[in-house]
Amino acid sequence: MGMPLRVVALVGSPSRPSSTAAVVSQILNELPDSIGRTLVSLNDIPAEALLSGDLNEPTLQAAIEAVEAADGVVIGTPIYKASLSGLMKSFIDTLPQYGMADKVVWPVGTGGSLAHALALDYGVRPILQSMGARHIIQSAFFNPADLTVPEGGR
Secondary structure (H helix, E strand, O other): OOOOOEEEEEEOOOOOOOHHHHHHHHHHHHOOOOOEEEEEEHHHOOHHHHHHOOOOOHHHHHHHHHHHHOOEEEEEEEOEOOEOOHHHHHHHHHOOOOOOEOOEEEEEEEOOOHHHOHHHHHHHHHHHHHOOEOEEOOOEEEOHHHOOOOOOOO
16 A cells, blocks of 8 residues: 555645635545645745745745645635745745645636636646646636635635
């Protein structure tokens, strides 16, 4: 019997509380118990370390290592200006060029209207493909108005 599958879920919302975090947490909760899971809130990483790519900063280093160790990655991001959040983009920029190689990746977005849904396929999917993802699952978009989430979050 091999190692159990591992999924890391990245939350790229700068807000607390966050509907994106609520959606991603629910996704992790729905996984079978046999799958290892890690939730990484990118807003826990100091901005200076993230923007400068300081790979010696412990929380950034731990997040990168969680992605490297994962078999599957959930990319959870609010959609801003028809694209992923700057927080998510900054984190992705710290990963190696083929940091998604041999991984199954699921882009999940939240936004104010269905008009934002295509951002996942036109903005996020090409980034993930360029990073060598083995398989990109059909993206999922959630409108916070359709969700029960903490007040004030995105």
